[in-house]
Amino acid sequence: xxxxxxxxxxxxxQALDLEARLPALGLVFDxxxxxxxxxxxxxxxxxxxxxxxxxxxxxxxxxxxxxFLTYKGPKLDPLSNTRQEIETAIGHAPDLEAILTALGxxxxxxxxxxxxxxKGREAxxxxxxxxxxxxxxxSFLELEYLLADDLDPEKRESIRNRLLSxxxxxxxxxxxxxxxxxxxxxxxxMTS
Numbered sequence: 001x002x003x004x005x006x007x008x009x010x011x012x013x014q015a016l017d018l019e020a021r022l023p024a025l026g027l028v029f030d031x032x033x034x035x036x037x038x039x040x041x042x043x044x045x046x047x048x049x050x051x052x053x054x055x056x057x058x059x060x061x062x063x064x065x066x067x068f069l070t071y072k073g074p075k076l077d078p079l080s081n082t083r084q085e086i087e088t089a090i091g092h093a094p095d096l097e098a099i100l101t102a103l104g105x106x107x108x109x110x111x112x113x114x115x116x117x118x119k120g121r122e123a124x125x126x127x128x129x130x131x132x133x134x135x136x137x138x139s140f141l142e143l144e145y146l147l148a149d150d151l152d153p154e155k156r157e158s159i160r161n162r163l164l165s166x167x168x169x170x171x172x173x174x175x176x177x178x179x180x181x182x183x184x185x186x187x188x189x190m191t192s
Contacts, residue, residue, distance in 0.1 A: 001084070001085050001086070001087075001146050001147065001148070001149065002082065002083070002084055002085070002146070002147050002148065002149050002151060002156070003072075003081070003082065003083060003084075003085040003144060003145075003146055004080060004082045004144065004145045004146075004147070004156065004159050004160050004163060005080060005081040005082065005083075005142060005143065005144045005145075006080050006081070006142070006143045006160075006163050006164065006167060006177060007081055007140055007141070007142050007143075007177065007178055007179075007180075008140065008141045008167065008172050008173075008176040008177050008178070009138065009139070009140055009176050009178060010131075010138075010139040010140060010141055010172070010176070011139065012138070012139050014139070014172075015131050015133075015139040015141070018131065018141065018170060018172070019116070019131060021170070022118050022129065025124070025166075025169060025170070026120055026121045026122055026123060026124045027118040027119065027120055027121070027124060027127070027129050028118060028119055028121055029116065029117075029118055030117045030118060030119045030128075031061050031062065031063075031116075031117055032061060032062070032114070032115065032116050032117070033059050033060060033061040033114075033115050033117070034059070034060045034061070034112075034113075034114055034115075035057055035058070035059050035060075035112070035113050035114075035115055036057070036058045036059075036110060036111075036112050037055050037056070037057050037110065037111040037112075037113075037182070037183075038055065038056040038057075038058075038097065038107050038109075038110050039053060039054065039055050039107070039108050039109050039110070039111070039183050040054045040055070040056065040100055040105040040106065040107055040108065041105065041106050041108045042054065042104075042105060043103070043104030043105060043106075044104075048184075048187075050074060051073075051074040051075055052071070052072060052073055052074060053070075053071070053072040053181060053183065054069075054070070054071055054072075054100075054105070055069070055070045055071075055072070056068075056069055056070075056090075056093055056096060056097060056100070057069075057070060058093050066089060067089070067090045067091070067092070067093035067096070068087050068088065068089055068090065069087070069088055069090050069096060070085060070086065070087040071084075071085070071086045071087075072084070072085050072181075073085075075179060076156075077156075077157075077160070078179075079160065079164075079177075079179075080160050080163070080179070081179055081181070082156065082160060084149060085146070108183075109183060109186060109187065111134065111135075111182045111183055111186055112134070112135040113132045113133060113134040113135065113182070114132070114133045115130050115131070115132050115133075116130065116131045117129075117130050118130075118131075124166070126145055126146075126147075127143065127144070127145055127162075127163070127166065128142075128143070128144045128145070128146075129141065129142070129143055129144075130142040130144070132182075134182050134185075134186075136186055136189060137182065137185055137186060137189065140182075141170070141172060143163045143166060143167060145159050145162075145163060147159065
């Protein structure tokens with residue numbers, strides 16, 4: 001799959017205001033979750049330098065808990081976080097973590113967040129909006145669209161522009177956008 005994503009930092013009061021306005025824009029609450037994302041470094045290459053990520057996510061919500069292993073490829077354009085994403089559900093996160101460790105992968109950092117997920121309806125079908133509260137970083141908005149890997153660049157750009165237009169409709173300034181992952185932002189906050 002290909003994930004087209006825009007991420008913007010929010011002020012805490014801005015997140016509350018946005019949430020109240022989402023239904024009028026065609027975005028309906030889907031679910032909440034608590035997510036713990038363990039990021040791994042490969043033994044044979046530096047994922048931070050290659051702009052890749054390997055993440056083990058443990059997710060808890062009203063439906064119980066789940067775990068996922070996700071690979072994210074390098075970002076594909078200079079404006080968004082568009083990248084290849086390959087994800088699979090796993091049965092038992094501690095066992096997979098033990099396997100990765102045995103293969104030489106090492107956990108570098110854990111990102112914890114609370115997330116409220118909203119799904120687009122009608123004209124926004126296929127769009128997901130997440131309001132995230134990330135430990136150590138604050139409030140963020142993510143707009144996402146998942147699609148087939150083989151989509152041509154023009155259609156990818158069209159979807160990205162659709163997300164940018166939605167960002168404008170939400171009255172979130174484009175200067176609040178960041179291309180950095182939560183991992184990169186957390187590392188930067190720890191080293192500054």
